[in-house]
Amino acid sequence: MTSLLLRQGRLVTAPEITVDIAIQDGKIAAIAPHLNEPADSVLDLENLLVSPPLVESHLHLDSALTAGQPRWNQSGTLFEGIEIWRERKQALTLEDVQERAIATLKLQASQGVLFVRSHADVSEPNQIPLRALLAVRDRVKDWLTLQVVAFPQDGVFSAPHNAERLEEAMKLGADVVGGIPHYELTREDGVKSIQYVFDLAEKYDRAIDIHCDEIDDDQSRFLEVVAAEAIRRQLGGRVTASHTTAFGSYNNAYAFKLMGFLKRANLSFIANPLINLTLQGRTDTYPKRRGLTRVKELWQNGLNLSLGHDCIQDPWYNLGTGSLLEVAAMAVHACQMTGRDELAACYDMITRCGAKTLGLTEQYGLEVGKPANLIALEADDAIAAIRDRATIRHVIAQGTRLVSTTAPTVTWQRSL
Ligand code: FE2
Numbered sequence: 065m066t067s068l069l070l071r072q073g074r075l076v077t078a079p080e081i082t083v084d085i086a087i088q089d090g091k092i093a094a095i096a097p098h099l100n101e102p103a104d105s106v107l108d109l110e111n112l113l114v115s116p117p118l119v120e121s122h123l124h125l126d127s128a129l130t131a132g133q134p135r136w137n138q139s140g141t142l143f144e145g146i147e148i149w150r151e152r153k154q155a156l157t158l159e160d161v162q163e164r165a166i167a168t169l170k171l172q173a174s175q176g177v178l179f180v181r182s183h184a185d186v187s188e189p190n191q192i193p194l195r196a197l198l199a200v201r202d203r204v205k206d207w208l209t210l211q212v213v214a215f216p217q218d219g220v221f222s223a224p225h226n227a228e229r230l231e232e233a234m235k236l237g238a239d240v241v242g243g244i245p246h247y248e249l250t251r252e253d254g255v256k257s258i259q260y261v262f263d264l265a266e267k268y269d270r271a272i273d274i275h276c277d278e279i280d281d282d283q284s285r286f287l288e289v290v291a292a293e294a295i296r297r298q299l300g301g302r303v304t305a306s307h308t309t310a311f312g313s314y315n316n317a318y319a320f321k322l323m324g325f326l327k328r329a330n331l332s333f334i335a336n337p338l339i340n341l342t343l344q345g346r347t348d349t350y351p352k353r354r355g356l357t358r359v360k361e362l363w364q365n366g367l368n369l370s371l372g373h374d375c376i377q378d379p380w381y382n383l384g385t386g387s388l389l390e391v392a393a394m395a396v397h398a399c400q401m402t403g404r405d406e407l408a409a410c411y412d413m414i415t416r417c418g419a420k421t422l423g424l425t426e427q428y429g430l431e432v433g434k435p436a437n438l439i440a441l442e443a444d445d446a447i448a449a450i451r452d453r454a455t456i457r458h459v460i461a462q463g464t465r466l467v468s469t470t471a472p473t474v475t476w477q478r479s480l
Contacts (some may be wrong), residue, residue, distance in 0.1 A: 067463060068094060068436075069103035073114035075409075075430060078217050082111060087436040090155035090463035095432060107465065112440040112457055113449065116429050117178035118388040119418025121335045122213075122306055122372025123275075125165040125182040125200070126193035127152070131377040142278065142343045145380035146217065146247075152379065153188060161196035162203075168376055169200070169208055174467045176439040176456040178208050181273065181372075181422055182229045183215035183242060186233045188224060194233050207461040211422055213273050214238035219248045220257040225261060234268040240256050241265050243274040245286040246310075255289050263294045271302040271423055273334075277310035280353055285308040288322055291329035300330030305422055306372075308333060308357040309344050316346035319358065323365055332421040333367060334361050337394040339381050358398040363409055370412070370418035388414040389453045396450060404447065436463040442471055450473040 070085040075095075084099040094101075133152050137144050169180060184194040188278060194214060201210040214233030220226050220243060234241060243261040245254030258274065265272045277284040287308050294300040311319065335357050344355020362369045371391050376384035392410045395401060401410050419428035427435050443454035455471040 066101050067105070068101040068459070068460070068465070069099060069101070069106045070114070071106060071108045071438075072111055073109035073440060075078045076113055076115040077430070078448050079113060085114070085430075085438070087463045090436055092430065092432050092434055092436045095430070097315070107458065109440050109458070113443045113445065113454075114178075114430065115439050115441060115446070116415050116419070117437050117439050117459070117461075118176045119370065119422065119428075120172055120180040120372055120388060121181050121304075121337055121370040121418040121421045122374050123168075123180055123182045124185075124375060125168055125180075125181075125183050125197055125377065126161050127378040127380075128168040128376045129164040130379065131382045132216070136382070137379050139346070140342060141346050142380065145343070145378075148379035150216070153185060153193070156192045158192055158196045158199070159191055162200055164322050165197060165200045166203070168386065169204055169210070171376070171390075173208055173459060173461070174456070174469065175387050175389075176441070177386070177388060178437050178461055179419060179422060179424060179428070180208065181211040181213060181240070183213040183237070183273075184233075184238065185217040186214045186229050186238075187218040187223075188192075188218055189229070191229065191233065191236065194236060194238060198237050198419050207466055209424070211239040213240040214240045215242040216244060219244060219253070220260055221253040222249050224249070224329075224354040225455050230260075231264060234264055234270060238270070240271045240273045241268070242272075243276075243316045244278075245274065245289070246277050246279050246281075247275075248286045254286050258286060258289050258293055262297055262299065265299065265302070266297065272299070273306055275303040276305040276308050279306035279310055280347065280355060281310055281316070282313040285314075287311060288325060291322075291325045291331060292378075294329040294331055295325070300394070302423065303329070304332040304334060306334045307336065307340065309340050310354050311357045312355065313353060314316070319361075322376055323361065326362075326367060327365055331367065333357065333362055333369040334421060335369060335395065335399075336372050336391075337398045338391060339383065341394065341398050343380060354398050356398055359395060359405065360401060363406075363413075368417050368420045369413060370421045371413045372418075387453060389450055392450045393453065407450060411450055420441070437461055
């Protein structure tokens with residue numbers, strides 16, 4: 065028996081027709097223009113747009129909602145953010161991290177996000193961020209899929225024991241191994257750190273997501289090292305390069321050559337337009353760089369690229385609402401993705417491409433037999449959803465209704 069029958073929704077892939085969706089045992093059991101089977105409950109979608117959930121592919125839940133603690137980032141730079149976080153993280157407790165992480169995930173889930181990859185700082189001996197987020201991963205698992213990346217915020221070889229802590233994080237159960245080669249003490253340490261990250265990924269059978277070249281320096285060229293390791297070890301499908309903002313500053317001859325290697329390596333990419341725009345370009349006068357990776361060109365070359373927040377109200381970014389539609393809208397502007405295909409691609413980047421980055425393609429999408437995770441938006445189509453920052457009216461997680469939102473009502477007080 066159908067547990068939940070959704071009536072009269074329009075699929076984001078074919079918004080011109082309406083369909084009913086039957087959900088049974090947490091999975092999509094049928095999608096057809098008219099379903100007449102008995103159901104435990106029925107929800108009339110009233111022609112809302114139905115989409116797979118939004119995917120947050122890059123977030124730091126351990127620092128979320130700490131903006132201003134213990135002080136504000138006045139320079140707006142990545143490096144002042146790291147300094148402030150170093151101070152704030154001395155006071156972390158498991159409860160503190162878990163409370164803020166759950167609050168942030170609820171903020172995002174209420175806006176249609178049901179898949180999240182979060183980094184956990186593993187630079188401190190107590191491993192509080194990682195242990196807290198692993199517990200959160202378990203607490204939310206019946207309504208949201210959380211992946212946790214072991215992220216060596218202070219570098220792998222910049223301090224004694226950091227490399228051991230990264231390996232310990234694998235043993236504790238992190239899903240993904242991370243790195244930050246451009247923040248190592250030397251270029252050589254950066255290269256060595258990438259090799260170490262790949263060694264751990266192979267040893268513990270984990271995916272890789274490296275903060276790579278998050279700097280305006282056109283000589284920061286760790287992306288080619290990541291690509292080379294992915295090619296040599298044939299791990300490309302499981303390797304993500306986050307940020308790669310220096311790619312936006314490389315000369316075109318080098319960038320053109322590199323693009324060929326990236327295609328061969330089959331990497332995934334994540335751009336974080338809200339944060340990249342505000343953190344990068346800080347040392348420029350004018351012309352001032354946008355500080356983003358080559359989003360449009362990576363997309364045009366068929367590489368998988370998704371969009372993330374990176375930060376929500378933390379030492380690096382005081383703002384952030386958790387809305388991935390806002391992130392996509394910022395990408396549209398900052399990356400000049402205003403063509404119709406480009407706008408649609410930006411919606412893809414916060415849905416299907418994000419699922420691919422997270423390695424979740426098998427369980428993601430609006431198809432019979434897949435887990436019944438979906439959202440219903442007040443929008444004509446995907447492009448309008450970005451344009452209007454559409455209200456996500458219903459969120460269905462693993463076959464059950466998780467949260468509903470009423471669109472704001474505008475009442476004119478005069479007749480015009
Ligand atoms: Fe990040």
